Amino acid sequence: MRYLPHTAEDRRAMLQVIGVDAVDDLFVDVPRVAVLDDLVDLPNHRGELAVDRALTAIAAKNTPAGSVPFFVGAGAYRHHVPAAVDHLIQRSEFLTAYTPYQPEISQGTLQVLFEFQTQVALLTGMEVANASMYDGATACAEAVLMANRVTRRRRTVLSGGLHPQYRSVVETQSKFLDGEIVAGAPDPQGDENLADLIDDDTACVVAQNPTFFGHLHDLRDLAAACHAKGALLVVAVAETVSLGAVTPPGAMGADIVVAEGQSLGNALNFGGPYLGLFAAREKFVRQMPGRLCGETVDIEGRRGYVLTLSTREQHIRREKATSNICTNSGLCSLAFTIHLSLLGEDGFKHLAELNHAGACETAETLAGIPGVEVLNGTFFNEFTVRLPKPAAEVVDTLATQGVLAGVPVSRLLPDAGLDDLLLVATTETTEADDITALGRALEGVLS
Amino acid sequence: MSARSQAHSAGRGVDNDAPETMTTHSGHRGLQMEEPLIFEMGSTGRTGVDLPPVPEVASKLGGLARQGEIGLPALSEPQVVRHYVRVSQKNYAIDAGLYPLGSCTMKHNPRLNEKVARLPGFSDVHPLQPQSTVQGALEVIDTVAHWLITLTGLPGVAMSPAAGAHGELTGMMAIRAAHEARGDARKRILVPDSAHGTNPATAVLCGYQVDPVPSLANGRIDLEALKAKLDDDVAAIMLTNPNTCGLFEDQIIEVAEAIHAVGAYFYCDGANFNAIVGKVRPGDLGIDVMHLNLHKTFSTPHGGGGPGSGPVVMSAELTPFAPLPYVVKGADGLRLVETEADQAAAGDGGQAYGRMRSFHGQMGMFVRALAFMMSHGADGLRLVAEDSVLNANYVLARLKDVMTPAYRGPCMHEVLFDDSFLKDTGVTTLDFSKAMIDEGFHPMTVYFPLIVHGAMLTEPTESESKESMDVFIDTLRGLAADAKAGDTARFIGAPYLAPRRRLDETQAARKPRLRWTPEAPAEAAE
Numbered sequence: 001m002r003y004l005p006h007t008a009e010d011r012r013a014m015l016q017v018i019g020v021d022a023v024d025d026l027f028v029d030v031p032r033v034a035v036l037d038d039l040v041d042l043p044n045h046r047g048e049l050a051v052d053r054a055l056t057a058i059a060a061k062n063t064p065a066g067s068v069p070f071f072v073g074a075g076a077y078r079h080h081v082p083a084a085v086d087h088l089i090q091r092s093e094f095l096t097a098y099t100p101y102q103p104e105i106s107q108g109t110l111q112v113l114f115e116f117q118t119q120v121a122l123l124t125g126m127e128v129a130n131a132s133m134y135d136g137a138t139a140c141a142e143a144v145l146m147a148n149r150v151t152r153r154r155r156t157v158l159s160g161g162l163h164p165q166y167r168s169v170v171e172t173q174s175k176f177l178d179g180e181i182v183a184g185a186p187d188p189q190g191d192e193n194l195a196d197l198i199d200d201d202t203a204c205v206v207a208q209n210p211t212f213f214g215h216l217h218d219l220r221d222l223a224a225a226c227h228a229k230g231a232l233l234v235v236a237v238a239e240t241v242s243l244g245a246v247t248p249p250g251a252m253g254a255d256i257v258v259a260e261g262q263s264l265g266n267a268l269n270f271g272g273p274y275l276g277l278f279a280a281r282e283k284f285v286r287q288m289p290g291r292l293c294g295e296t297v298d299i300e301g302r303r304g305y306v307l308t309l310s311t312r313e314q315h316i317r318r319e320k321a322t323s324n325i326c327t328n329s330g331l332c333s334l335a336f337t338i339h340l341s342l343l344g345e346d347g348f349k350h351l352a353e354l355n356h357a358g359a360c361e362t363a364e365t366l367a368g369i370p371g372v373e374v375l376n377g378t379f380f381n382e383f384t385v386r387l388p389k390p391a392a393e394v395v396d397t398l399a400t401q402g403v404l405a406g407v408p409v410s411r412l413l414p415d416a417g418l419d420d421l422l423l424v425a426t427t428e429t430t431e432a433d434d435i436t437a438l439g440r441a442l443e444g445v446l447s
Numbered sequence: 448m449s450a451r452s453q454a455h456s457a458g459r460g461v462d463n464d465a466p467e468t469m470t471t472h473s474g475h476r477g478l479q480m481e482e483p484l485i486f487e488m489g490s491t492g493r494t495g496v497d498l499p500p501v502p503e504v505a506s507k508l509g510g511l512a513r514q515g516e517i518g519l520p521a522l523s524e525p526q527v528v529r530h531y532v533r534v535s536q537k538n539y540a541i542d543a544g545l546y547p548l549g550s551c552t553m554k555h556n557p558r559l560n561e562k563v564a565r566l567p568g569f570s571d572v573h574p575l576q577p578q579s580t581v582q583g584a585l586e587v588i589d590t591v592a593h594w595l596i597t598l599t600g601l602p603g604v605a606m607s608p609a610a611g612a613h614g615e616l617t618g619m620m621a622i623r624a625a626h627e628a629r630g631d632a633r634k635r636i637l638v639p640d641s642a643h644g645t646n647p648a649t650a651v652l653c654g655y656q657v658d659p660v661p662s663l664a665n666g667r668i669d670l671e672a673l674k675a676k677l678d679d680d681v682a683a684i685m686l687t688n689p690n691t692c693g694l695f696e697d698q699i700i701e702v703a704e705a706i707h708a709v710g711a712y713f714y715c716d717g718a719n720f721n722a723i724v725g726k727v728r729p730g731d732l733g734i735d736v737m738h739l740n741l742h743k744t745f746s747t748p749h750g751g752g753g754p755g756s757g758p759v760v761m762s763a764e765l766t767p768f769a770p771l772p773y774v775v776k777g778a779d780g781l782r783l784v785e786t787e788a789d790q791a792a793a794g795d796g797g798q799a800y801g802r803m804r805s806f807h808g809q810m811g812m813f814v815r816a817l818a819f820m821m822s823h824g825a826d827g828l829r830l831v832a833e834d835s836v837l838n839a840n841y842v843l844a845r846l847k848d849v850m851t852p853a854y855r856g857p858c859m860h861e862v863l864f865d866d867s868f869l870k871d872t873g874v875t876t877l878d879f880s881k882a883m884i885d886e887g888f889h890p891m892t893v894y895f896p897l898i899v900h901g902a903m904l905t906e907p908t909e910s911e912s913k914e915s916m917d918v919f920i921d922t923l924r925g926l927a928a929d930a931k932a933g934d935t936a937r938f939i940g941a942p943y944l945a946p947r948r949r950l951d952e953t954q955a956a957r958k959p960r961l962r963w964t965p966e967a968p969a970e971a972a973e
Binding site: 002003004006011015019030039040046047048055059060065070074082086088098101106107118119122132134135163165176216218243248251260267268271296298300305309311313327331343348353354360395396407411414428 | 484486489498508518520532538569577583584652654657696727731771789805831880913945
């Protein structure tokens, strides 16, 4: 076995030092009836070449996004990740380190976390950010719990523009905590009014920007309405690249901002691992979930970084912790940080503009197809179209023609009566030829 | 010997002429570079990417275009690469040395796993593509599920949880949903005092109250104390096995029988499954539900704190309550059940309590774990368990005369020492662990579990050779002798040779600075 260093002689010598005859003598505390005499019914070990071939064959059964005209989004976006990112995150010192519990020999991870927290705060327009959550949806659920703690209230208002899976995760997390969830109906037109749903018992309102259907909203009035009732405004961002072009939630009065950070540095990976971003106003920092990295000095006065405010966390606080999270998305946050560092101020804004322009061109192309209606007056890089046929059928047909046209709304909202709606996303990876191919294929299937 | 004697001289920390105290003009010390924050390096006019010009379009941002500067630095690719290479060099890592962090399972991360996870057929696939175009991805989920079911002897598995603690939450919610489906509202969860902090935190997130159960002097759960607490208000026990003391719960079958007798469920924290994989099936012990840390037992890299992956295996009774999504076999191949409507249409009797995260699970981790499983096979995984237990017992055998094992008898995959061997030396567990850093080792887990005074939980894993463990053991023997000989300076001030000396954690918490700011410190931002 290439991963196991011991020779038979090593094992024999070690058993002798221990003073037992066989390794099974070390399993004496295991009830005898529970020890398997035989190997489990699975294949035996295989060499690297054999495993590589077997997995490559399985991978070949998938259609990679990069091999076709590709317009699938709805909370996960295909962006170009510079080669340097993947090289750097595979450095042993980053890849094979644990959580930085020993700061003197973990300054690499800790400094990156400090840079990451700073970047997230800057992008969202907030004062502080944590060291990451699992994904945007779990970050959203944590934000609701945090709002409950801050306000000591239990009622949550969810926008109908919130990603349906974010909504499900919030509802699931609240289910056993006696939280009250008031969810707006799915809002494909982007014209809901949440202000009337806010009352004196409301802990927070959760709005997504751009919405699941792609609409952009000025959230300042909603923030004012929340604050007038003593509630918090939680803003979810499912496409972090939008923050390069759109007014950030922090500038519109958000109290907590959560986001899916996958777009920067991280591949699609069929849905995971992703990266939850979590930012808040500084006065709430002691109610935040998750790890926080802070600056300090060592005994020689040199600047260094440590995990801090740990009295919020499960390993110290146990049943009184703000969250049960332990392992988070460390390596994904490293990829995010390096990608954003390569982009820089101008590059990040430029990238966002490219995304927006591609979506504008795609929307214009699709709007020109008879029977197709673009629902959005505003959008960033994703928008909703109404088709004269069920969108799921259209998407399946186009897939057989080698075009991945987008996400049928019915896949995530099967009972909402929105079967004719299709979400279409573009990024900087979308080429003019792709847009043309989509337009032609769609026109063909609808004619 | 020369490196060792040099460390000794630095360890005394009193000799101003020692080379280690020499200052340099650059601030660097040989290969150890001082590196500023990236925000302190930026200029304007540079870029690390070349992007095409933006086409002329009429903006659809609706007056919400971002105004002003974000505040990000501008750097070229070589600057960014050098920055993160230098920063990386301040980390210890399992690739660089033995990393005996108990309960965390720092084993070797095969690079084949990294290679296959990056195949475009896995990495460049969207979770919401038509399912006909992702049959290979669904096959990976289904295959990993099959291995986990076979290895644990439990028939169902929820694959979506993103990490161990997330898996705990997933499993405990299934327990609560199962009780509620019977109209049986129970309120209490029994948690041993040796448990991981995530266990009580998770129980509370499910709306339960935590009722601690004491441990015996032999490090196992007190079965009689447990029985005394059992009644029809107890929903479940959360027990780690092998437990956090590195011991197998020898009365686990009796624990399971007692729990089941009052209609409660047995949740097992599977963080330590690496000690028994291929050798013992948790389902045979009476366990109803257990999470598996793929980043521990199946070696997906820890990455400085994640990502992890925490699938949850379940009994037949609990499986219907597993959350969405899951993969089923249909006439046209594999298919996802991802909404309540899908579940109703599937007609499989499922009553999912909801959804734990977006999309379908940690696919990138599944591919890596599957490569690890296939590489080891049934025979190799059993050897993983045996070698991890062998290694921990070897460390125990060779250190028990100079350090103090917390418990008698053999251990499982990790060995727990207490601090009584340091009594009256003036050296604490923390000091001892920091001195290990100067010796080139990552410390073991310290001060956990909480029930052992000055705990040092040491897990070599199956990846370590006898030779590397001998160096580690000889080092700890030397340190123990130094402590007993009164050489306290090398401990109290340690580490001397790391990129940083001890950091002021009190100041960090009292005046939190959680981000870089251009002028005023962060606390002025109130």
